[in-house]
Amino acid sequence: MKGTDMNTTATPARYFALIPCAGNGSRAGTAGPKQYERVGGQPMVWHTLSAFAGVKRIARTLVVVAPGDGFFERNPTTSALVVPCGGSTRAGSVANGLRELRRAGAVDHDWVLVHDAARCLITPELVDRLIDACSGDEVGGLLAHPLADTLKIEEQGRVVGTIARGDKWQAQTPQMFRLGMLRQALEAAGDQVTDESSAIEAMGLKPKLVEAGGQNFKVTYPEDFVMAEAVLRGRAR
Ligand SMILES: Nc1ccn([C@@H]2O[C@H](COP(=O)(O)OP(=O)(O)OP(=O)(O)O)[C@@H](O)[C@H]2O)c(=O)n1
Numbered sequence: 001m002k003g004t005d006m007n008t009t010a011t012p013a014r015y016f017a018l019i020p021c022a023g024n025g026s027r028a029g030t031a032g033p034k035q036y037e038r039v040g041g042q043p044m045v046w047h048t049l050s051a052f053a054g055v056k057r058i059a060r061t062l063v064v065v066a067p068g069d070g071f072f073e074r075n076p077t078t079s080a081l082v083v084p085c086g087g088s089t090r091a092g093s094v095a096n097g098l099r100e101l102r103r104a105g106a107v108d109h110d111w112v113l114v115h116d117a118a119r120c121l122i123t124p125e126l127v128d129r130l131i132d133a134c135s136g137d138e139v140g141g142l143l144a145h146p147l148a149d150t151l152k153i154e155e156q157g158r159v160v161g162t163i164a165r166g167d168k169w170q171a172q173t174p175q176m177f178r179l180g181m182l183r184q185a186l187e188a189a190g191d192q193v194t195d196e197s198s199a200i201e202a203m204g205l206k207p208k209l210v211e212a213g214g215q216n217f218k219v220t221y222p223e224d225f226v227m228a229e230a231v232l233r234g235r236a237r
């Protein structure tokens, strides 16, 4: 499918945020899901949601949580739509969230910005940068950062090769695509793809890379909490 197929409708496209928040954070070593751990005095996902609440162009934010997750019932402080439709993989959670967005009134030519709950250092400025860079684009795109380290190939604990890094970028989120195109791409790609861009690439399309710096990292390992705290403390000064 070509991106232009999605542009032929009379109503202007709106922007929706979809936050996959249904993981359990096994690599983080926390007692519960890492997105609810406190960072900078608040549950991590609060920072994520308040960044999106600060973006005027976002019509609605939908948060995908795991079935049975009671966090938002116990802490009802967000205007986002929270739906317990999480899947067993991130891609499954995103696909289910897209279905819920349609139920909430989004249509195929609307843009969806998919963003990890665990990328809590996102800012309204970065979200706006992505929207500005991609809303005139046929395909869409993602925030990303050029790789700074040399990349090694490992076999049994030893280096067997080095990969040239000049054209390598670290994919971040949000990743922004038309709802209809993304739904089709994920359906075709299956639920093992690790980001939306991979599914779109598998359709032969080339998402746009939008430089976002290194602070928008995903809190994945225990030490990432310390770094996230430090960044938030620096911003509060
Ligand atoms: N079945 C899943 C798995 C992940 N996620 C969400 O996708 C984002 C990125 O995933 P990741 O960092 O891998 O989170 P977890 O799956 O929670 O972590 P881990 O892989 O260490 O278990 C997170 O916000 C997570 O909550 C989701 O919505 N549904």
Ligand SMILES: C[C@](O)(CO)[C@H](O)COP(=O)(O)O
Pocket: 090, 116, 170, 171, 172, 173, 194, 195, 196, 218
């Ligand atoms: C979507 C993502 O954050 C882009 O870097 C990443 O692919 C998520 O991967 P994970 O396997 O869920 O950690």
